[in-house]
Amino acid sequence: MKVGVHVSISSGFLSAAKTAVKLGAESFQYFPKNPRSLEIKQPDFHDADACRAFCEEHGLCTIAHAPYPANLSLEDREGRSRVARSLKNDLVIAESLGSIGVVVHFGKYKGKDPLQGYQNSIQCLNEALDGWKGRAKLLLENQAGEGTTIGLTFEECVTIRKLCDDPEHIGFCLDTCHLFASGVWTAENWSELHQRALEIGYVQQLCAIHLNDSMYASGSHRDRHANLGQGMIGLEPLKQLLTSLQGADIPVVMETAASKKGKRSSELELAKSLLRS
Numbered sequence: 001m002k003v004g005v006h007v008s009i010s011s012g013f014l015s016a017a018k019t020a021v022k023l024g025a026e027s028f029q030y031f032p033k034n035p036r037s038l039e040i041k042q043p044d045f046h047d048a049d050a051c052r053a054f055c056e057e058h059g060l061c062t063i064a065h066a067p068y069p070a071n072l073s074l075e076d077r078e079g080r081s082r083v084a085r086s087l088k089n090d091l092v093i094a095e096s097l098g099s100i101g102v103v104v105h106f107g108k109y110k111g112k113d114p115l116q117g118y119q120n121s122i123q124c125l126n127e128a129l130d131g132w133k134g135r136a137k138l139l140l141e142n143q144a145g146e147g148t149t150i151g152l153t154f155e156e157c158v159t160i161r162k163l164c165d166d167p168e169h170i171g172f173c174l175d176t177c178h179l180f181a182s183g184v185w186t187a188e189n190w191s192e193l194h195q196r197a198l199e200i201g202y203v204q205q206l207c208a209i210h211l212n213d214s215m216y217a218s219g220s221h222r223d224r225h226a227n228l229g230q231g232m233i234g235l236e237p238l239k240q241l242l243t244s245l246q247g248a249d250i251p252v253v254m255e256t257a258a259s260k261k262g263k264r265s266s267e268l269e270l271a272k273s274l275l276r277s
Contacts, residue, residue, distance in 0.1 A: 001209075001242070001245075001246055001248065001249070001250060001251075001252045001275055002026035002027040002059075002060075002061045002249075002250070002251050002252065003025065003026050003027065003211075003251075003252045003253075003254075003268055003271045003272050003275070004020060004025035004026055004027030004028045004029070004060075004061070004251055004252070004253045004254070004268070005020065005023060005025050005028060005029070005253060005254050005255075005264055005267075005268065006028065006029045006030070006065070006253060006254070006255050007019050007020050007025075007028045007029070007030055008030070008031075009030045009031065009032075012044070012047045012051075013030070013044075013047045013048050013050070013051035013097060014047055014050045014051040014054055016028065016030055016051070017051050017054045017055055017058075017060060017062075018054070020060060021058055021060065023264050023265050023268060024265050024268050024269065025060070025268055026059065026060065026061065026251075027060060027061040027062060027063070027251035027252070027253060028060065028062055028251075028253065029062070029063050029064070029065055029103070029208075029251070029253045029255070030062065030064055030065070031064070031065055031067065032064045032065075032066075032089075032090045032093035032094060032102070033067065033089070033090070033093070034067065035065075035067050035068055036067065036068060036069070037067055037069065038067055038069050038070065038082055038083060038085075038086040039086075040085065040086065040089045041089060041093065043092070043093045043096060045096055048093070048096040048097050049096070051097050052096070052097050052098040055097070055098060056098065061100065061250075061251045062094075062097055062098065062099040062100070062251070063094075063099055063100050063101060063102070063103055063139065063173070063207075063208050063251055063253065064090055064093065064094040064097075064099050064101070064102045064103065064136075065102070065103045065104075066086070066087060066090050066102050066103060066104040066105075067086065067090075069083075070083050070086060070087060070104055070105070070107070071083060071105075071107030071108060072104065072105070072106050072107045072120065072121040072124040072125065073106055073107045073108070073109035073117040073118070073120045073121045073124075073148075073150060074107065074120060074124070075109075075110065075111050075116075075120065080120060080123060080124045080127070081127060083124055083128075084124050084125075084127035084128040085128075087102065087104060087124075087128035087138060088128050088129075088132065090102040091128070091132060091134060091136050091138070092134075094136040095134040095135065095136040099136055100136065100137065100139070100171075100207050100208060100250075100251065101136045101137035101138060101139045101171060101207055101208070102136065102137075102138055102139060103139045103141050103173045103208065103210075104138055104139065104140065104141065105141050105143055105151065106121055106140065106141075106143055106148070106150050106151030106156075106160075107121070107148070107151075108147045108148040109148055109149075109150055114149055114150050117148075117150045118150060118156075118159075118160060121150075121151075121160055122160060122163050122164055125138060125160070125164050125170065126164055126165045126166070129164070129165070129166045129169045129170075130165075132166070132169055137169050137170060137171045137207060138169060138170050138171075139170075139171045139172060139173040139207050139208055140157050140160065140161065140170060140171070140172050140173065141172075141173040141174075141175055141178070141210070142154070142156075142157060142172075142173075142174060142175055142178050142179055142182070142184075143178055143182065143223075144175075144177065144178040144181035144182050144221055144222065144223035145181065145182045145183070145221035146181070146221050146222055146223045152178075152182040152183075152184055153182075153184055154184075154193070154196065154197045154200060154202040155200060157172050157202060158200050158201055158202050158205075161205065170205075171205045171206070171207035171208075172202060172205050172206050172207060172208075173206075173207065173208040173209070173210060174206060174208075174209050174210065175209075175210035175212065176209070176210065176211055176212055176213075176214075176233065176238060176241060177210070177212035177213065177214040177223065177224075177225050177226075177231075177233070178210075178223060180214045180218050180232070180233050181214050181216060181218070181219075181220050181221055181222055181223060181224075182219075182221065183218055183219030183220075183221070185218065186218045186219075187218065187232075187233050187234065187237035188237070190237065190240050190241050190244065191244075194241075194244050194245075203245065203248075206245065206248060206250065207250055208250055208251050208252075208253065209242075209245070209250065209251070209252045209253070210253055210254075210255055211228070211238065211242070211252050211253065211254050211271060212225040212226070212228075212231075212254060212255055212256055213225065213226035213227060213228050213229065213230060213231030213232070213233045213234070213238070213256070214226055214231045214232045214233050215231055215232070216232060217232050218232070225255055225256050225257075226256065227256045227257060227267060228254070228256070228267055228270050228271060228274075229270070235270075235274065238274060239274040242274055242275055243274075243275065246275060252271065252275075254267060254268070254271060
């Protein structure tokens with residue numbers, strides 16, 4: 001596993017990679033474009049190529065994160081098509097950087113029938129991946145249940161992937177805070193969850209982990225990240241989860257507060273120590 005953090009690309013892709021190395025990260029996550037917008041971005045491929053070469057030289061593993069408005073389950077067809085176009089744009093950028101893929105949430109479904117929400121998500125994923133031949137994948141991230149009832153469980157992620165036209169281009173990103181806040185994980189039932197995740201094929205398609213503690217209790221449905229060991233999950237349950245999945249060569253990225261360089265570096269060391277001990 002390669003432990004890292006989320007890094008800003010405000011000064012460019014290569015600059016973001018250099019920042020990650022200075023912090024002691026082995027991987028990093030980035031927004032491929034404005035995180036508040038679905039507007040299509042024409043990337044600077046020269047910068048992207050330089051970043052990719054730098055990452056290969058330093059053994060850095062990278063993942064992109066889709067902008068926040070990327071809601072797969074939107075009821076409006078044109079709105080979903082706009083999300084799909086944005087995701088395809090994100091995939092192109094991620095591919096140019098040699099990234100594993102683009103993390104995307106199911107999104108919030110506001111309709112009365114959750115099944116329609118799932119169908120909307122499948123349609124959006126199919127449209128985004130139509131004609132896609134790259135190696136970068138769309139990585140479905142489990143949700144906390146804040147404002148929605150879909151996308152909380154491993155079973156949902158696996159089923160949606162199976163029902164898509166191009167499942168080989170879809171993987172998973174496991175967010176520890178979301179899994180805890182959703183109530184699926186209580187910090188005491190990981191052995192059972194892990195066994196189930198293996199049985200249904202979730203672990204086999206796991207491509208990234210968001211390693212975050214939670215400010216609120218299991219089942220709160222509140223998506224608020226806390227620094228490692230300073231939330232309601234605690235270090236031991238996080239360590240148990242990580243070590244059970246340690247055979248996978250995947251990025252483990254923290255999305256916690258980053259007020260000071262020293263604080264981020266020390267938290268990276270703490271995360272690495274969970275894997276060593």
